[in-house]
């Protein structure tokens with residue numbers, strides 16, 4: 351079964367060289383390999399509780415959701431698609447299995463899943479949390495469409511309630527101000543990044559000129575905010591930055607484009623992170 355397999359044999363160092371980033375990414379996409387190796391995090395992310403997550407939330411992701419009982423391992427589970435078959439940020443680690451055929455995530459994998467899943471919810475606000483809206487039927491207030499199907503008919507569903515409890519109980523600092531992400535900074539320093547070419551001859555605009563990398567800064571800006579590609583105050587939860595960041599540096603597993611930043615210390619990455627954190631630079635760009 352695909353979801354039980356692991357493909358950790360690829361040499362990570364191929365992936366480090368920017369020039370080979372594209373090839374490496376293609377290989378990663380083909381075999382669903384992940385080479386992410388973050389340092390261990392604390393037991394909270396954005397005020398959300400890790401223990402509650404591991405015990406109550408994470409099991410929902412590998413539970414089979416077929417129409418037939420008893421559940422068959424072939425029935426769809428979130429994890430079947432959300433390991434490598436989608437390009438969404440909801441990208442879980444591949445499951446491990448033991449000799450009895452039971453599937454599980456190690457604590458370290460769970461922590462990585464937790465960090466990522468935390469970025470898909472708005473602490474304290476279940477009704478504004480992508481994770482809770484995507485599988486919820488549209489009639490009940492969910493999104494219009496989810497390729498993976500709708501699993502919850504109403505917010506009274508026990509799973510939905512469990513998720514809502516986790517999100518509502520987030521112990522975040524109330525009134526923590528959301529930084530004001532500056533359009534002038536964007537226009538002067540960030541948007542030009544989309545058009546600047548790196549050693550591999552690629553600019554974001556080569557592939558994304560119909561999306562966020564528009565020639566008109568206002569159109570780019572509208573696209574980015576409309577799709578929620580940035581999360582003000584949280585650079586490492588922002589798709590715009592995490593997609594092209596190398597997985598070894600904490601970036602998303604899959605990007606069919608380039609890996610532009612090999613480390614979060616890259617000055618360009620730092621500049622973009624400053625922008626997302628609400629820095630204002632006036633007319634002079636930091637780099």
Ligand code: HEC
Nearest residue numbers: 426427428431436438439440480481484485495496497498
């Ligand atoms: C059959 C494959 C499949 C299954 C099973 C599946 N999904 Fe998805 N899911 C997708 C695809 C493809 C997308 C991206 C396109 C879309 O939104 O429909 C997606 C998108 C999402 C998103 C949006 C991510 C974002 O960044 O906005 C969330 C959240 C999500 N799914 C949650 C779930 C949950 C929770 C489950 C299990 C209850 C689940 N999915 C089961 C295929 C699946």
Ligand code: HEC
Nearest residue numbers: 437552553554556557589590593594604605606607608610
């Ligand atoms: C060679 C083409 C190519 C280049 C260059 C490229 N990308 Fe991509 N990018 C893609 C493709 C294809 C996808 C969709 C599939 C995926 O997510 O990997 C994508 C997806 C994305 C997404 C996810 C969009 C979403 O709605 O979730 C973001 C964000 C992104 N790219 C940012 C960038 C940035 C920033 C750059 C420049 C530093 C860049 N990309 C350069 C091809 C490219």
